[in-house]
Amino acid sequence: MGETAQRFFEGLRQTTLLEFIAVLSGIASVWFSKKENILVYPTGLVNTTIYIYLSLTGNLFGEASVNFYYTIMNIYGWVLWSKKDQDHNNLLIIKHSSGKEWVLQLVFFGGFYLLIFMLLSYLKADFAPGALPAADAFASATAYTGMWLMAKKKVESWYWWIATDIASIPLYFTKGFVFTSFQFMILLVLAIPGLISWHKKAAYASN
DSSP: OOHHHHHHHHHHHTOOHHHHHHHHHHHHHHHHHHTTOTTHHHHHHHHHHHHHHHHHHTTOHHHHHHHHHHHHHHHHHHHHHHOBOTTSOBSOOOBOOOHHHHHHHHHHHHHHHHHHHHHHHHHHHHTOTTOOHHHHHHHHHHHHHHHHHHHTTBTTHHHHHHHHHHHHHHHHHHTTOHHHHHHHHHHHHHHHHHHHHHHHHHHHHHO
């Protein structure tokens, strides 16, 4: 058995009940988002509040900030997705981003990446030698962008989620959160049909 496989199974054995609950609620939240089901938000709140604590204990300060942001955006998205017209139809529908919105997304991502990278570099030097500024900042900034777009029901949120998942798999594995790393593998698999489903819904809504 290779060293990576040994670390994986050892990490699974050391997975806490708290991390297990967080992983299951995270997977459920992505599943509900694929279905455009508002349960994405209550299950998401369970996931994010637990991961604030887990990220802080693992010196993943960027990810801790992401999960704090997630918690706020879960509440914000829950409110937006709950709004209905007089016929009880959802006011917010799945749409593609315009060219202007794409530029705004890239600026949003770039700004958060630079901010988080600089903060983590400072923390690494003086307070948290175990921090991984570049990787953590990328995973964090893509997640910030994806969550914001999901609250707005933009198809492009899935592209940012896919980037987050790819970055988070090795990030959490390196930090010893093996089951969480495994969660992001599952989320990456779920993101593909999620993207396809939202593409179809956006195309149907535009006709």
